[in-house]
Amino acid sequence: MGVIGRILGAPAATTAIGQAATSVAEVFTPNATKGMQAAQEAYLKALEEFGAEFQHPRDGWFDRFVNGLNRLPRPFLAFGTMALFVHAMIDPEGFTRRMVGLNYVPEPLWWLLAAIVGFYFGAREAHHIRMRPRATAAPAAPAPAASPAASSAAAERHDPERRAVEGANPALEEWRRRDDR
Incomplete structure (x- = not known):
């Protein structure tokens, strides 16, 4: 008992040798705990920096104007579609000329319009899905055992x-x- 302690000198010497071995090992393999602590500190600093941006709400005229513009596409699309039906009933010939004119729009431009509208509403829907509170489902009752x-x-x-x-x-x-x- 205590042979290693007597060979190496004392418990303090054994501790010193262990710490030296740990230091040498950390040169070749980084300490995972220290790496996680550093990553956590960097994450908290980034959150603090991003949070500082929103400390003071901006209620300037430009922000109000842009917020108003962001609310316009859905009503414009809805009321514009209804207006097309009204236009078709009031002036069928003019409506027909305009619809024939749409045939001359090149296909890549239609794809671009579909992408813009799809991404606008898709991003908006994704935002609302991400912000929806998640309801936890009740665990299902086990099914009765069958032969x-x-x-x-x-x-x-x-x-x-x-x-x-x-x-x-x-x-x-x-x-x-x-x-x-």
């Missing part, structure tokens, strides 16, 4: 191909019986 024969019969009712190849492959049948349990 292997009953579950096999139920599987055969739902899988007609299974009935057709019954007995064709004994190993497959054994696997299916084991899987049904």
